[in-house]
Amino acid sequence: MVKNSIVKRWIVTVLSSIIIIIIAFSIVLCVILRLHYYNAARLTLESRSTDVVLSYFNQTSLSSEEQFIKTARTFVENYADKSVMEVWIIDTNGEVIVSSTGFSVKNEKYPDYNYAKAEGKFGEWIGKNSNNEKIIAQTYMLPQSDVITSAAVRYIVSLQDIDRQLTFIYIIVALVALFIILLVITSGAFFIRSIINPVKKINETADRIANGDFDVSIEKYKYNDEIGQLCETINHMAHEINESEQLKNEFISTVSHELRTPLTAIKGWGETIRSSDGDKEITEKGINVIVNESERLTELVEELLDFSRMENGKMSLKISRIDIVKELSDVIEAIQERAERENIEIISDISAGHIYTNADGNRLKQVFVNVIDNGIKYSKKGGFVKISLKRLSNNIQITVEDNGCGISKNDLPKIKQKFFKANNSARGSGIGLAVSDEIIALHNGEIDIQSTLGEGTVVTINLPINI
Numbered sequence: 001m002v003k004n005s006i007v008k009r010w011i012v013t014v015l016s017s018i019i020i021i022i023i024a025f026s027i028v029l030c031v032i033l034r035l036h037y038y039n040a041a042r043l044t045l046e047s048r049s050t051d052v053v054l055s056y057f058n059q060t061s062l063s064s065e066e067q068f069i070k071t072a073r074t075f076v077e078n079y080a081d082k083s084v085m086e087v088w089i090i091d092t093n094g095e096v097i098v099s100s101t102g103f104s105v106k107n108e109k110y111p112d113y114n115y116a117k118a119e120g121k122f123g124e125w126i127g128k129n130s131n132n133e134k135i136i137a138q139t140y141m142l143p144q145s146d147v148i149t150s151a152a153v154r155y156i157v158s159l160q161d162i163d164r165q166l167t168f169i170y171i172i173v174a175l176v177a178l179f180i181i182l183l184v185i186t187s188g189a190f191f192i193r194s195i196i197n198p199v200k201k202i203n204e205t206a207d208r209i210a211n212g213d214f215d216v217s218i219e220k221y222k223y224n225d226e227i228g229q230l231c232e233t234i235n236h237m238a239h240e241i242n243e244s245e246q247l248k249n250e251f252i253s254t255v256s257h258e259l260r261t262p263l264t265a266i267k268g269w270g271e272t273i274r275s276s277d278g279d280k281e282i283t284e285k286g287i288n289v290i291v292n293e294s295e296r297l298t299e300l301v302e303e304l305l306d307f308s309r310m311e312n313g314k315m316s317l318k319i320s321r322i323d324i325v326k327e328l329s330d331v332i333e334a335i336q337e338r339a340e341r342e343n344i345e346i347i348s349d350i351s352a353g354h355i356y357t358n359a360d361g362n363r364l365k366q367v368f369v370n371v372i373d374n375g376i377k378y379s380k381k382g383g384f385v386k387i388s389l390k391r392l393s394n395n396i397q398i399t400v401e402d403n404g405c406g407i408s409k410n411d412l413p414k415i416k417q418k419f420f421k422a423n424n425s426a427r428g429s430g431i432g433l434a435v436s437d438e439i440i441a442l443h444n445g446e447i448d449i450q451s452t453l454g455e456g457t458v459v460t461i462n463l464p465i466n467i
Contacts, residue, residue: 010192014188015188022177022180026174029173030173033166034166037162038126040162041162042136042138044085044157056071057142057153062142068151069091069097076100079100082100085156086156087100087156088105088110090151090152092151096108096154108129112124116139116152117141117150117152122138122140124136124138133160135156140155194227198227201219202231205218205238209238217238217239218235261293262296262297263293265289266289266290270290315442317359317442318360319360320359321357322361322364324355324389324396325354325389327365328389331369332348334369335369338376342381344376344382344384344385345383345384345385347385348388349386355389357396359443363442366435366439367461370432371400371459372400375404375459379404379405380405386399386402395464396465397461397462398460398463399461401458404456405454406451406457407449407451412449415433416437417434433447440461445461
């Protein structure tokens, strides 16, 4: 069980942050809307403020209490916005002498009057009246006279309809926020699932590969994104590992065969010599076979050691000044006898007299032997192997051409890979060409192989002349 899964991290970091942002935005929006609607009610009250009052209440109307009451009643009776708001007239003692509704206001609270009285001009209050109805009230102090000192006009607007409308808006905002959150969760879950499921399959596949199941593969991912590329890479890796594993098994089988054949010959002839009662002819023949097979074993072991050095990056060169023409000629001379036994014609076309360069002569001989030996090995009886050497500017070009079985187009790109053998029926370990390619690369050169199946192969070795 994964303790810190992608889903958990997504919920903790991304989803929770989005939900907090959406909720915060919804709250801020609701607060802004509430302020907007309440300010609209406030502006409605302010639009009926002191200018209208002053047109009724002046020094003349406030010269006596009776005249003030009369003016107050006239003001309320003629007030045009009774249906929109309620209006009170408050006398010097803080008592309501007249209201636009005509109902008793005895138990009502109006702290806005106290605020206005304290400030000397204006006061506002938002709260609930005796009927538990939410209101906004504004009180404006009237001009003072010798008789009337603390009279005021109070405007009242109900907030019940506004609150009802705000409640509806809050519900809409909440539903929209909930819808957005659900949309984020749904889309996020789909997106996470599109990542989690392939990653699980990749993990399962990688685990099976780690346990040695190289035939496993991930089904094609429908999106061409990083996950899809990773799936393709895993499949490609599994395919390459599978091929490498098969090549390794074939290599082990081939090397086992290559080792068993000379060992069988050595053991057989050793027993033959021991039981030959000193027969010189049998003894001499047996010793020759034992020596030849021992040399063959030595070459195979050296090849395996070179391959091990190459894999570990420890292959080194012993550079000295050599005549590369002589090195190649010595190899041709040494391999001529074997070619004759195989009924393969060696054609030598070495036009240059001497070409000196700084290189590892023994390593280059190893390459020449391997390439020419392959030409002989894969040629039919009566065929030929043509070897040429040319100097091209600052390069040396060595070409080994045969008219043997050739290499298919599918196998040609793999021919220099370790363990690979285009023809499993031929002798050899399958690592000689890989080692040769590494040796030439250490000399800053390259090996190019061109081949046509059924017609033959041309191997071209290009080496720089280091003077």
